[in-house]
Structure formats: structure tokens, C-alpha cells
Amino acid sequence: MVALLKNEYDIIIIGSGPAGASAAYFSKFFDNNSKKVLTIESLDERHYTRYHHMCGEVVSRYIKDDFPDIQIEDFVVNKIDKVIESWANEVKIYSTLKGYVLNRPKFFLNILRRYQKQGGNFFQDRFIDFQEKKGKINIQLKNKGVLKTKYLIFATGPKKLKNSFFNFDGDTFSTLLYQILVRNYPLEKNCVEFYYDERYKDNYKWIFPYGNHVKIGVPYENKDELKDYEKYKIIRKDVKQVYCGILNTYAINNILFIGDAAFQNNPLTKGGIRAAINAGKIAAESLVKYDDPQRYDKMWKKSGFFAEPYLLASKKLSVMKNEEIIYHSKPLKYFPISIPWIFLKYKKYLSLYKIYYLSEKFGW
Numbered sequence: 001m002v003a004l005l006k007n008e009y010d011i012i013i014i015g016s017g018p019a020g021a022s023a024a025y026f027s028k029f030f031d032n033n034s035k036k037v038l039t040i041e042s043l044d045e046r047h048y049t050r051y052h053h054m055c056g057e058v059v060s061r062y063i064k065d066d067f068p069d070i071q072i073e074d075f076v077v078n079k080i081d082k083v084i085e086s087w088a089n090e091v092k093i094y095s096t097l098k099g100y101v102l103n104r105p106k107f108f109l110n111i112l113r114r115y116q117k118q119g120g121n122f123f124q125d126r127f128i129d130f131q132e133k134k135g136k137i138n139i140q141l142k143n144k145g146v147l148k149t150k151y152l153i154f155a156t157g158p159k160k161l162k163n164s165f166f167n168f169d170g171d172t173f174s175t176l177l178y179q180i181l182v183r184n185y186p187l188e189k190n191c192v193e194f195y196y197d198e199r200y201k202d203n204y205k206w207i208f209p210y211g212n213h214v215k216i217g218v219p220y221e222n223k224d225e226l227k228d229y230e231k232y233k234i235i236r237k238d239v240k241q242v243y244c245g246i247l248n249t250y251a252i253n254n255i256l257f258i259g260d261a262a263f264q265n266n267p268l269t270k271g272g273i274r275a276a277i278n279a280g281k282i283a284a285e286s287l288v289k290y291d292d293p294q295r296y297d298k299m300w301k302k303s304g305f306f307a308e309p310y311l312l313a314s315k316k317l318s319v320m321k322n323e324e325i326i327y328h329s330k331p332l333k334y335f336p337i338s339i340p341w342i343f344l345k346y347k348k349y350l351s352l353y354k355i356y357y358l359s360e361k362f363g364w
Contacts (some may be wrong), residue, residue, distance in 0.1 A: 030288040038147070202317050246315055247263060
């Protein structure tokens with residue numbers, strides 16, 4: 001490999017949330033760890049921790065497959081094995097769903113440290129601009145000046161990128177969510193609750209445990225509903241933008257987009273942690289092992305995390321009135337016994353039921 005100058009890298013990753021941290025981590029496990037990789041994060045550890053506690057932090061049990069070399073239990077706040085779903089306050093479904101409430105910032109800070117121990121470079125700075133020139137990408141940072149790289153991975157929020165650098169083509173949207181963290185709410189520590197209703201459109205209300213506390217959230221437009229929970233001690237209030245949808249391409253020349261920068265939150269569940277992890281892994285493998293950014297684009301679109309079917313399901317659910325929400329949810333209560341019933345009376349919802357089933361593995 002040609003020796004690189006001090007300010008020159010094979011790969012620079014902007015952002016170290018779930019997508020960026022995962023891309024960094026997996027970049028050190030391919031091709032004999034020969035690539036010079038730099039990860040840049042704008043937040044210090046205190047603000048990073050505060051920001052990354054804003055989501056629900058619930059992930060499915062399949063996160064163990066994403067990181068087989070890491071003891072996931074070391075970062076688990078609650079183990080989940082029970083789900084309660086309420087459809088328009090009439091159909092209530094009790095089921096099992098194996099998963100975890102994850103200490104998200106602790107986990108991703110840990111994998112960043114593992115990446116650094118493998119020779120990965122990391123520092124805190126703010127990305128300003130970039131230019132492609134003579135087969136290299138020049139990165140302008142606020143404090144460190146100009147750096148050079150062959151490949152650039154954006155793992156930031158898409159707002160600045162969309163307004164300043166790229167015209168993203170695809171079918172995308174963002175949704176604003178409101179969440180409170182409360183004490184003394186009577187919820188079992190192994191249980192999560194979901195409430196679907198026409199007033200939430202393609203969203204829902206969620207109630208998740210977090211240690212001895214509980215996270216309760218709704219779409220921002222429904223935030224007044226959470227006044228009912230003011231009798232419990234509110235520890236924190238959070239507002240978070242979630243970016244969902246599909247892009248026509250996830251790689252432009254030698255620039256790749258992952259996580260929020262690629263709108264890779266699941267449009268149906270709004271979960272994004274494992275989608276971001278797997279996007280980061282595919283991106284790292286494509287660049288480090290195959291030296292082919294377009295491989296990432298192709299592999300992502302073939303993965304179970306690619307959002308197209310979930311986006312279609314989300315659009316269907318968003319226009320349902322409560323009468324239909326109740327009607328279509330009834331056979332879910334008796335699944336799989338209700339399969340013959342589904343084919344007789346509920347065939348028009350087959351595509352929805354399929355996506356509900358797949359979302360257990362790919363939606364969280």
C-alpha cells in the first residue's frame with residue numbers, strides 16, 4: 001500500500017452514532033486491517049451521551065448476530081420478552097418478543113474504543129465542507145483544517161447535506177417525535193407497549209422500560225396526550241427528528257451515505273439502530289474488502305433492512321381509520337391459528353401482515 005501523509009486517509013467517516021461507529025468498528029475487521037481510517041464526531045462524550053439517550057433504545061435479539069464478538073448483555077438495561085399491542089383501544093394483543101433495552105451511548109462508545117485499539121483514528125471536530133479533486137476528497141474541518149481521503153462516509157443527520165451538498169432523489173420523509181422519561185410508572189421491566197390509532201397516522205404511542213424508569217413517546221403533534229402522565233415524576237423531555245424512506249442511490253462516486261444521512265430508519269417502526277449498524281457494516285466491507293462503493297448500494301438494496309416494503313406498509317397504515325385498524329388487527333390476535341381465516345376474509349391485508357412479521361427481525 002502506498003504510504004499516506006499524516007493528513008491523508010483511505011476512509012473518513014463523518015459522525016459516530018450507530019451507523020458511523022459501526023462503519024468504523026467493522027472497517028478494522030477486513031483486509032488484514034490495512035486501511036487508514038478516521039472517524040470524526042462533533043459532540044464531546046457528555047453531549048454524545050445525552051443525545052443518544054433520546055431514542056427508545058429498544059432493539060431485537062438479533063443484535064447479537066450483528067456483533068457476535070461482543071457480550072451484548074454488558075450494555076443491556078432491560079431484557080424484553082413481553083409485548084402488548086393496543087389497536088384503537090379495542091383489540092389488545094399479548095405476545096412474546098425477545099429483545100433488549102440498550103444503553104445506546106455506552107454501547108457505541110465502547111465499539112469506538114475497540115476500533116481505536118485496532119488502530120482506528122478518532123477525534124472530535126466539526127465538519128464544514130468538502131471538495132472532490134483529482135481522485136481525492138478534501139475535507140474541511142473547523143479546527144483541524146483540510147484532510148484528504150479516498151472514500152468519504154457520511155453518517156450524520158441529512159438536513160445539512162440535503163440543503164448544502166446533495167439533491168437526494170428518492171421517497172423520503174421525516175417525523176418529529178416527543179418522549180418523556182418518568183419515574184414510578186407501573187410497567188413491568190420486561191414489557192414494551194405499543195398503541196396504534198388513526199390519530200397517530202403511520203406512527204404510534206410507545207411505553208418502554210428503562211431500568212427503573214419508563215420512556216413514553218408519541219408523535220410531536222400528539223404531545224398534549226402526555227400531560228396525562230404528569231402525575232408521575234418527569235425526569236427528562238426529548239424531541240427527536242427521525243428520517244425514513246428510500247434513496248435511489250446510497251453511493252455517489254466515492255461518497256457513501258449511511259444511517260440518518262441515508263434516511264435508513266424503518267418507516268413502519270421508526271427503529272433505526274440495527275438498520276444503521278448493518279448499513280455501517282456493509283459500507284465498511286464494500287470499501288475495505290472490495291474497494292467498491294457501488295457494492296454497498298447494491299447490497300443494501302438486497303438486504304432485509306432496505307425500507308421499500310416497510311414504506312409501502314407505512315403509507316397504507318397512515319390512511320386507515322380506526323374502524324379499519326380494528327378490523328384488520330383481529331386475526332393478529334390469534335396468529336398463526338388464524339391463517340385460514342386470513343386467506344378467507346383478510347386477504348387484502350396479506351402484504352401488511354407479512355411486513356409486520358418481518359419487522360420483528362429487521363424493524364428493530
